[in-house]
Amino acid sequence: MSNNRREIVSRITEEEINGLLLKLQQFLPDSTSRCTKRVSASKILKETNNYLKKLHKEVDDLSERLSQLLASGIITNIDEDAIRTLLHQ
Numbered sequence: 001m002s003n004n005r006r007e008i009v010s011r012i013t014e015e016e017i018n019g020l021l022l023k024l025q026q027f028l029p030d031s032t033s034r035c036t037k038r039v040s041a042s043k044i045l046k047e048t049n050n051y052l053k054k055l056h057k058e059v060d061d062l063s064e065r066l067s068q069l070l071a072s073g074i075i076t077n078i079d080e081d082a083i084r085t086l087l088h089q
Contacts (some may be wrong), residue, residue, distance in 0.1 A: 017041070024048050 021044050028047050068085070069075050075083070 023047075026050070 021041055024044055028044075028051055070080060070083075
């Protein structure tokens with residue numbers, strides 16, 4: 001397959017991009033991009049990026065807190081086993 005043909009096959013249509021952007025919007029809580037007016041793709045992508053960064057920070061914070069609890073001995077072995085089982089699901 002030539003490069004030109006490959007480019008044509010791998011192109012995504014504007015309609016597909018719009019559909020993907022709408023799906024992204026569904027994951028954004030209280031998004032300003034959920035209003036009925038048309039919002040730019042860049043705004044949706046920026047909001048998605050910011051939200052993912054926030055979620056990543058929350059995961060890091062919770063992981064750190066869990067590590068502290070496990071190290072402190074406050075959590076029993078039974079609790080620790082249950083937590084490990086939940087985390088590996």
